[in-house]
Amino acid sequence: MKRLLIVFFIISFVACQEADILRENPSGIYTADNMYVTEAHFRSALNMLYQNYRNLYYGGDDNSFDLQLATDLSHAGQDGIVRFFSDYPATLDPTAAKVLYHWRGNYKIIANANTIIGRLPASEVPIEAQPQLEGEARFFRALAYRYLVYLYGGVPLILEETTSAKNDFTRSSKEEVIRQMIDDLQFAASNLPSIPDLPDGQVSKEAAKHLLAESALAIGENELAIEASSQVIGNPALALMTDRFGSRRNQPGDVYWDLFQRNNQNRSSGNTEGIFVIQFEPDVPGGGQSTIARTGYQMERWHTPNVPLATDPDDRNLIATGFLPTSIVGRGAGWLMPTFHFSNEIWYDELGDIDYRDMRVSEYNFPRGVLYNNPSGPAKYQGVYFDINTDENQHLLNTSGIWSRGAYPYQTKATTPGDHPSNLILNPETMQLRDIGGVTYTDWYDMRLAETYLLRAEAYLAVGNTTLAAVDINTVRNRAGAVSVDASAVDLDFILDERLRELGIEEKRRLTLSRTGRVYANIRQYNRYNADDIQEHHQVFPIPQSEIDANIGAVLEQNPGYN
CATH class of the missing domain: 1.25.40.390 (Serine Threonine Protein Phosphatase 5, Tetratricopeptide repeat)
Structure with a gap:
């Protein structure tokens, strides 16, 4: 009983101090009034x-x-x-x-x-x-x-x-909203520094004018679109990249491939084409990427083929022992598959064949298959190139117009071919990736100069000047080694296809089609x-x-x- 009374006494003492115990003494209070001062x-x-x-x-x-x-x-x-x-x-x-x-x-x-x-x-x-x-x-x-x-x-x-x-x-x-966008962007363009005067990734006068040109097009302010895009294109600090550059310029590839290699997107790498580049830093707090938890932009995971689902070239059955997801292909899930229009039709020449003079559809940038790479797999598959001519793909294309999820053409800009972070490599001999692969370990273009040319071409088309529209389109096409287009062939369909050819999976395509x-x-x-x-x-x-x-x-x- 004595012990029980002592417990009750302690409880009553603590209870009477409840207000003091629960009272907070914050070291600082953050509100909108004191956090928007300096x-x-x-x-x-x-x-x-x-x-x-x-x-x-x-x-x-x-x-x-x-x-x-x-x-x-x-x-x-x-x-x-x-x-x-x-x-x-x-x-x-x-x-x-x-x-x-x-x-x-x-x-x-x-x-x-x-x-x-x-x-x-x-x-x-x-x-x-x-x-x-x-x-x-x-x-x-x-x-x-x-x-x-x-x-x-x-x-x-x-x-x-x-x-x-x-x-x-x-x-x-819709028009009221877009006119407000134009007002905001004109203010931004008048008050933001030019791109050479800013750190990598910070929005600039040129980014505002690029977006202003697109916004003006959306409501038929075509002269404004021409003016804004011309100011971006005319900036001597900006130019399309036409020569090999960057971290892998001495490896097999081309200048279009160079645009998408690791650490090549910003001005600090010598790139004069990026206008607004989304910044990532792997395994850095706030960097937006992790090689441990598969966090970051997973375009590699979404767009590259799910190669373990590839089929035997001689029938439509899955391979018993599949491909190894590697640092060449990436660790794709095959969720963002190309339409046949994107992978093939937009690249056809006058004879109906893919025009490989255009480097954007080359083996470096838009490969059409993958070499079997599992040394433990069946002997008959060693050295076999699983490409678009598999029975499975022909069957699917003929019956439903789509590719097989295991082997289809894909854009290598989705991944970092042969250049994944080293701690993602499970086997250096086969370059097999760990299960955690799938993030695209590059900075990513939100806006680049090639698109500005295509926006101006669209504006020239809208005012009936197909000659100047063709000049802008051909500036982009000539960089890629593609055959020039004649002014008589320029229409909105051609420009939309050219955007697919140049921008591909970079583009927020739904926004363009909606606009x-x-x-x-x-x-x-x-x-x-x-x-x-x-x-x-x-x-x-x-x-x-x-x-x-x-x-x-x-x-x-x-x-x-x-x-």
Whole structure:
């Protein structure tokens, strides 16, 4: 009993001190009021915009590839997976997580940019330093609205920091959103430094003008598009790379191949073509890549063939002992397979054969098979090149118009051929990769000068000047060794195909097709996998149903066809 009384006494003493025990004594309180004060604070907030954008569109999950999947560029390699666009109506259901991903991710960037813009005037940042910081924030706001307006059409236009609950959003028109993008980008272009004066990866005057040209095209402001793109092209600090360069210039390859090798994307490597390059640093905190946890942009995993699924060239059966995923091919899953249009049709010459004079379709850049590499496999496969002529591929192409997932043409820019980080190599003799392979270990172009030429060509075409359009297109084609195009052959279809040839899996293809109004038509014509399930209203995504339901103070209208 005595012991019990002592316990009760202790409990009662502790209980009466509860308020003191639970009281917090924070060493510092961080709020928007004290975290947006100095120039260092705003630089930190801007750095978060870069991270937000990289995480949104250069991460490791399937959402990062929504803008290439199910277009005229590529389709799902694994059937029956809704999030891979295996079925358009199911994938673009208004309640789908994928539909919400792009909406919320871009509005997060917009919200953070609005906070920076709104709090700059009252900060301690010197007045002369404020325009550059604001220009950088407005660039990212325009960039985020670019995704929203091309994916969803007209969306709510939010230009100020939201500091309290709001449930009465309404949609602005598509043109209103794009004109706001133009306003933001003109401000950014006037206040950001030129690209030679900035660190690698930081947005520049030229990045703003490149995006301005694209935005102007979207609403028919063609003269503005010509002016903006011409200012980028005319900058003497920028030029297409025409000679071998960089870390592997003495190895077999060509200058197009050099563009995509490790450490070759930035100006510090001598590259004068990159305009906005997404930065990665493997195994560095905040670097966006890990060789231990397979984190980072997994274009290699998605786009390269799943070679263990390759079939015997003499029949359609799987090989009993398969390929070894190697540092040459990468560790592909075969989820982002090329359409036949992308892999073959756009490369045909006047005789209907692939024109290998164009280095962009060479064995270095767009190989059409893989050499069997497993020394423990059957003797009859040793030295066999599994290419597009396998029975399985011929059967699939003849019956359904698609490739086999185990062996198909792919772009080597997806991987780092022969140059994976050393700790990913399981067997140096066979170059077999560890299971953790699949990340693309390079920095990645978000904008480069070759695209600026093609944007200006599109603007020249829109004003009826096919001669100058052909000049710009041929500047890009001549670098690749391709035959020049005659002005009489230049139309929007040719430019869209040239974008595929030059930009391939770099391009956010869905945005381009949406901007030009060609999502439905091009997929119906060139994507045999999705041609039967896409419907005309899939030109844009639905507005997420959860956003409509939460917006009880006003009507947030759904896109037609999704009601």
